[in-house]
Amino acid sequence: MNLDLLFKIAGVGILISVFHTALKQAGKEDMAHLCTLAGFTIVLFWVVQLLGQLFTTVQSVFKLY
Amino acid sequence: MEIIQIVGLGFIVTLLILIIRSQRPEIAVQISITLATVIFLLVLAKIEVVLNLFRDLADKASVSQMYLNTILKIIGIAYITEFGAQVCRDAGEGAIAGKIEFAGKVLVMVLAVPIIALVLETIVRLIP
Secondary structure (H helix, E strand, O other): OOHHHHHHHHHHHHHHHHHHHHHHHOOOHHHHHHHHHHHHHHHHHHHHHHHHHHHHHHHHHOOOO | OHHHHHHHHHHHHHHHHHHHHOOOHHHHHHHHHHHHHHHHHHHHHHHHHHHHHHHHHHHHOOOOHHHHHHHHHHHHHHHHHHHHHHHHHHOOOHHHHHHHHHHHHHHHHHHHHHHHHHHHHHHHHHOO
8 A cells, every 4th residue: 555655745745835935935936936846746756656557457457458 | 444444545635635735736636646546556456356256257158258358448448537537627627538538438439349240240130
């Protein structure tokens, strides 16, 4: 069970929103957007791997070749 | 009692999404995709047992494997289509969800073509 992935994603989301607010307060708008983009990319990487696992499992169970 | 685990997980993730959605809606969508995937992976192992039973029954009743495989493929396509469409609709993209469902319907129809042809052939043979 990869439940820890869910909590990792939620943690990254909260952390990103904190960083975004802090960087925005410091007047670094472009860095704030880069930070958001980086977090989004990391999470997307995990989600895409999990989706690939799901699709291969569905293909093997339902014999969708 | 896996259902209690799954319901509890659903509640917790719903709360997390509620917290995160106001700040970062894109991460909230990704959490919901992850939850859907995790739950389906949990359930899939059990579906496989039932499907193996169906295959055994079809073997015993000497039903051709082709029919059963076609039905299973259709179920698989329907599930994946539904999954993709729901994720898109949750993110507010109803148009893309509609296109995904359309593609799924067309693919299911293509898979059903051999069976439809067989049925028509049988009917034509029955008519003198």
